[in-house]
Amino acid sequence: MLTGEIRSQIDAIWNAFWTGGISNPLEVIEQITYLLFLRRLDELHTLEELKAARLNQPIDRRIFPEGEDDHRNPRPFDDYRWSRSKNFEARDMFALIAERIFPFLRTLGGDGSAYAQHMKDARFTIPTPALLAKVVDLLDKVPMQDRDTKGDVYEYMLGKIATAGQNGQFRTPRHLIRLMVELTAPRPTDLVCDPASGTCGFLVAAGEYIRERYPEALRDPELREHFHSRLFHGFDFDNTMLRIGSMNMLLHGVEGPDIRYKDSLSQEHKGDEDAYTLVLANPPFAGSLDYENCAKDLLEIVKTKKTELLFLALMLRLLKPGGRAAVIVPDGVLFGSSKAHQSLRTLLVEGHKLDAVISLPSGAFKPYAGVSTAILIFTKTNSGGTDHVWFYDMHADGWSLDDKRQPLLSEDKLGVAPSAPLTDEEHEKNNLPDVIARWPKRDREERDRP
Numbered sequence: 001m002l003t004g005e006i007r008s009q010i011d012a013i014w015n016a017f018w019t020g021g022i023s024n025p026l027e028v029i030e031q032i033t034y035l036l037f038l039r040r041l042d043e044l045h046t047l048e049e050l051k052a053a054r055l056n057q058p059i060d061r062r063i064f065p066e067g068e069d070d071h072r073n074p075r076p077f078d079d080y081r082w083s084r085s086k087n088f089e090a091r092d093m094f095a096l097i098a099e100r101i102f103p104f105l106r107t108l109g110g111d112g113s114a115y116a117q118h119m120k121d122a123r124f125t126i127p128t129p130a131l132l133a134k135v136v137d138l139l140d141k142v143p144m145q146d147r148d149t150k151g152d153v154y155e156y157m158l159g160k161i162a163t164a165g166q167n168g169q170f171r172t173p174r175h176l177i178r179l180m181v182e183l184t185a186p187r188p189t190d191l192v193c194d195p196a197s198g199t200c201g202f203l204v205a206a207g208e209y210i211r212e213r214y215p216e217a218l219r220d221p222e223l224r225e226h227f228h229s230r231l232f233h234g235f236d237f238d239n240t241m242l243r244i245g246s247m248n249m250l251l252h253g254v255e256g257p258d259i260r261y262k263d264s265l266s267q268e269h270k271g272d273e274d275a276y277t278l279v280l281a282n283p284p285f286a287g288s289l290d291y292e293n294c295a296k297d298l299l300e301i302v303k304t305k306k307t308e309l310l311f312l313a314l315m316l317r318l319l320k321p322g323g324r325a326a327v328i329v330p331d332g333v334l335f336g337s338s339k340a341h342q343s344l345r346t347l348l349v350e351g352h353k354l355d356a357v358i359s360l361p362s363g364a365f366k367p368y369a370g371v372s373t374a375i376l377i378f379t380k381t382n383s384g385g386t387d388h389v390w391f392y393d394m395h396a397d398g399w400s401l402d403d404k405r406q407p408l409l410s411e412d413k414l415g416v417a418p419s420a421p422l423t424d425e426e427h428e429k430n431n432l433p434d435v436i437a438r439w440p441k442r443d444r445e446e447r448d449r450p
Contacts, residue, residue: 006153009141009142020127021128031124034102037250038085038101039144091129097132147252173399174201175397176328176397180326180375188210197245200245200259206278233258235262246259272317274320275320277319277320278325281315285332302340302343304338309341320380321382323379323380325378328375329374330371334357350384352382356375358435360394361396362401363405364401366401366405388443390446392431413426
């Protein structure tokens with residue numbers, strides 16, 4: 001849990017940017033991300049040094065090279081490290097970061113990590129030495145020792161994107177993500193994909209679920225390697241989101257996720273078809289594509305320009321037979337009367353196994369969209385299998401359904417697993433625990449419930 005002190009530290013960083021002339025929340029989080037990355041590189045380098053000293057061997061993986069750079073006025077690479085550069089005088093630090101460290105970060109792409117790949121077009125936009133010095137000073141005070149705090153700090157920052165207006169469509173409410181993860185129960189051997197990954201909220205939540213439920217998995221060398229480099233896959237076509245999303249994964253302790261640039265709907269899916277065992281997503285809806293820009297294999301499944309239908313077709317493409325998916329869709333997918341809507345519903349129900357439809361309260365995505373939505377949970381079978389579809393009509397998710405989205409209950413009674421049991425009156429304000437409790441009984445006593 002984040003303490004009030006850490007929250008106020010982050011608020012102070014945010015306010016420093018606003019008063020310093022950067023008001024776009026995405027740009028703020030991007031600049032913070034670069035500085036956090038620099039701090040993280042220094043931590044990794046220090047770990048390598050300690051390991052080398054303990055084993056009495058040369059450093060195995062150098063992040064900051066030995067010696068000096070080859071500029072006209074050379075400078076030791078050691079000066080690029082967070083632990084040294086943060087102590088420089090403001091003007092000197094500003095020149096060093098703008099002219100030396102940023103070009104250096106762009107060359108790191110060669111080390112193959114997802115994050116380094118997304119750094120190659122990083123731009124340093126902090127306007128003044130005074131603002132940089134203030135932000136570095138404030139960031140240095142934020143404790144980043146353990147994985148939980150790092151992750152929570154970054155999540156809290158990402159929450160600022162959502163409260164800041166236009167960019168909130170990138171952020172699915174965290175309690176709804178947790179609900180979908182609990183219902184699909186990721187396993188340490190899964191291959192999880194989000195084809196519209198944004199800030200990677202679904203992948204992060206799946207990783208946290210696996211850490212909680214399968215603590216022994218990260219002690220097994222093979223499963224640990226799978227967790228860090230093969231389990232998580234995310235696609236997006238916004239470079240800022242790729243940077244922010246892969247940083248989110250890194251700060252939640254996933255070292256080598258596959259987060260890559262891809263326009264999921266317009267490229268053919270060579271190498272990605274039948275590749276994943278679990279898809280979790282909240283794809284963009286209310287958009288439409290030209291037929292020429294859309295992957296031909298998706299149009300074969302459903303002839304439409306609507307992005308929400310194309311994403312469902314894409315998920316059926318991406319999943320291995322037996323793979324499962326949880327996806328947020330607008331109500332139009334359930335009730336639309338066009339030929340494309342009907343053929344997609346027929347395909348899900350008759351060609352595969354539609355497990356559940358969970359109707360979400362209509363204000364769940366306010367203040368960005370008042371559109372009614374639902375979670376579809378299905379399994380790819382290629383041979384039908386839909387017998388009964390479990391339907392749950394959710395009326396409340398613990399937060400007010402107006403533009404403010406204020407919590408309706410105390411913190412210990414919110415979310416999918418409140419630490420205190422809910423009374424009937426409290427259940428009226430938060431249906432999530434009830435959804436989780438009834439889900440395992442969907443093939444038994446739930447069938448007799450009208």
